[in-house]
Amino acid sequence: MVKRSTRLAVIGATALGLLVGFSGCEREARRFAAAPRPPDARAQAESLSQQQAGPAGPGMREAAAAGGYAEDNAYTLAQGKLYYRWFNCVGCHAQGGGGIGPALMDASWIYGKEPGDVFTTIMDGRPNGMPSFRGRLPEQQAWQLVAYVRSLSGLVSGDAATNRGDTLAGGQPEYLRDPLPPEDKKR
Amino acid sequence: MPMNDALHAAGPQAAWIGQLWWFTLWLCVAVFVALMAALAWALWRARRPAGAMPQPAPPSAGAERLARRWVSAAVLLSSLLLMGLLAASVLTDQRLATLSLDGALQIRVTAHQWWWEVEYEDPRPDRVFRTANEIVIPVGRSVVITLLADDVIHSFWVPNLHGKKDMIPGRTATIQLRADRAGTYVGRCAEYCGLQHAFMAYDVVALPADRFAAWQEHQLTPAPEPAGAAARRGHELFLTGSCMLCHAVQGTSANGRRAPDLTHFASRASIGAGQIANTSQALAQWIEDPQKLKPGVNMPAHLLPREDLAALVEYLETLR
Numbered sequence: 001m002v003k004r005s006t007r008l009a010v011i012g013a014t015a016l017g018l019l020v021g022f023s024g025c026e027r028e029a030r031r032f033a034a035a036p037r038p039p040d041a042r043a044q045a046e047s048l049s050q051q052q053a054g055p056a057g058p059g060m061r062e063a064a065a066a067g068g069y070a071e072d073n074a075y076t077l078a079q080g081k082l083y084y085r086w087f088n089c090v091g092c093h094a095q096g097g098g099g100i101g102p103a104l105m106d107a108s109w110i111y112g113k114e115p116g117d118v119f120t121t122i123m124d125g126r127p128n129g130m131p132s133f134r135g136r137l138p139e140q141q142a143w144q145l146v147a148y149v150r151s152l153s154g155l156v157s158g159d160a161a162t163n164r165g166d167t168l169a170g171g172q173p174e175y176l177r178d179p180l181p182p183e184d185k186k187r
Numbered sequence: 188m189p190m191n192d193a194l195h196a197a198g199p200q201a202a203w204i205g206q207l208w209w210f211t212l213w214l215c216v217a218v219f220v221a222l223m224a225a226l227a228w229a230l231w232r233a234r235r236p237a238g239a240m241p242q243p244a245p246p247s248a249g250a251e252r253l254a255r256r257w258v259s260a261a262v263l264l265s266s267l268l269l270m271g272l273l274a275a276s277v278l279t280d281q282r283l284a285t286l287s288l289d290g291a292l293q294i295r296v297t298a299h300q301w302w303w304e305v306e307y308e309d310p311r312p313d314r315v316f317r318t319a320n321e322i323v324i325p326v327g328r329s330v331v332i333t334l335l336a337d338d339v340i341h342s343f344w345v346p347n348l349h350g351k352k353d354m355i356p357g358r359t360a361t362i363q364l365r366a367d368r369a370g371t372y373v374g375r376c377a378e379y380c381g382l383q384h385a386f387m388a389y390d391v392v393a394l395p396a397d398r399f400a401a402w403q404e405h406q407l408t409p410a411p412e413p414a415g416a417a418a419r420r421g422h423e424l425f426l427t428g429s430c431m432l433c434h435a436v437q438g439t440s441a442n443g444r445r446a447p448d449l450t451h452f453a454s455r456a457s458i459g460a461g462q463i464a465n466t467s468q469a470l471a472q473w474i475e476d477p478q479k480l481k482p483g484v485n486m487p488a489h490l491l492p493r494e495d496l497a498a499l500v501e502y503l504e505t506l507r
Binding site: 030082140141 | 429432433483487
């Protein structure tokens with residue numbers, strides 16, 4: 001007869017092991033399709049040309065509410081990193097260190113660090129040069145960019161590493177960097 | 188209908204490689220037949236009545252010497268045959284390098300996950316143009332293809348025209364070939380490059396010189412101004428929406444280089460690098476949800492109102 005405490009310990013350890021094991025399952029999931037939409041989405045869908053700069057449209061709330069955003073996912077981060085290069089975020093923010101635009105790898109956020117804030121910054125633009133990508137950038141790609149931008153300052157779990165860079169730029173992977181302290185209020 | 192394999196050569200390069208292949212095959216067949224014959228002969232010579240125990244032969248200097256001679260002869264012959272194969276391989280390489288490159292057409296092919304960017308080079312910058320997933324070449328004229336890779340390692344392979352050549356990011360490789368027969372030859376990526384590696388195909392279309400020249404002149408023309416209300420609406424959608432962030436159409440402000448150039452898109456045979464035939468129905472499906480047709484592709488889904496989707500398709504169909 002096994003002692004009750006031993007049996008409890010075994011069950012507890014197994015449960016903990018399973019929890020740890022399965023918590024990684026979502027890491028590599030690749031969500032290719034756009035977030036599921038209600039059946040009448042087509043009627044509500046904004047046309048491309050109407051997605052010009054302006055107040056946040058219904059699509060934005062929809063994508064966030066439908067679980068389209070998952071920053072604990074390697075594929076999301078890798079796609080975000082790809083688009084960061086494709087759509088020339090590098091031109092102003094460099095590889096996160098900033099230049100013409102503010103640095104993204106430090107802990108200071110002028111317009112907020114929450115996913116929704118970063119999404120609004122990308123889609124609607126901000127004063128002093130950040131352009132609006134509304135209507136240009138499909139929402140799914142924008143959310144992937146949000147996840148990558150947040151990962152630059154260590155706001156995203158290190159488990160979901162951006163898997164590779166397609167450029168020759170070296171340095172530590174984003175997820176291993178320590179977030180830099182906020183800069184003095186120069187900007 | 189030409190077969191798309193290395194044994195139906197459509198040009199000198201594939202023909203040389205084909206010769207080497209046949210030579211290797213027949214040599215190996217001859218060796219195999221000789222070995223089997225020797226084995227059969229040995230078995231026949233040593234036959235004995237059923238149930239009889241083998242009698243060890245008494246040691247004799249003569250038999251020993253004979254066996255040693257046979258083994259030495261066999262080793263020598265095998266070495267010579269292997270040397271012959273080596274020589275044939277070297278000679279084939281030499282032949283491949285003798286293709287005359289006078290007046291060769293220069294093409295630059297860049298492999299992306301998962302499509303092919305094709306740029307026709309010319310000393311005059313206004314005669315450079317880009318297309319995708321379709322390489323049109325003139326019959327009887329040498330072509331020098333510069334091979335590049337944008338993201339991961341890919342490999343260029345048109346079995347009817349030449350062997351494989353790897354495309355490695357940060358490196359430049361070239362391949363020289365010539366098609367002597369007009370036709371359409373399928374090319375494939377021959378190095379695993381990710382999820383859609385198996386669906387990264389292209390066509391090499393060999394046209395007679397005069398038809399090639401006409402094709403080239405046509406490719407150099409910018410996209411026509413759309414006629415009709417629907418096509419004009421599609422044109423507007425293309426330029427004000429997300430399409431132009433990645434795609435280019437010459438003659439408009441769309442100048443993206445991250446996805447196939449669409450200037451003469453409607454004249455191409457397939458969508459998605461050989462994934463589906465280029466029909467208006469397939470195009471509408473592709474725009475609406477490319478992930479359904481080619482999971483993992485970098486083109487995002489676009490859920491458009493029905494009339495906008497139709498207008499966009501109609502505009503793209505005018506890009507002949």
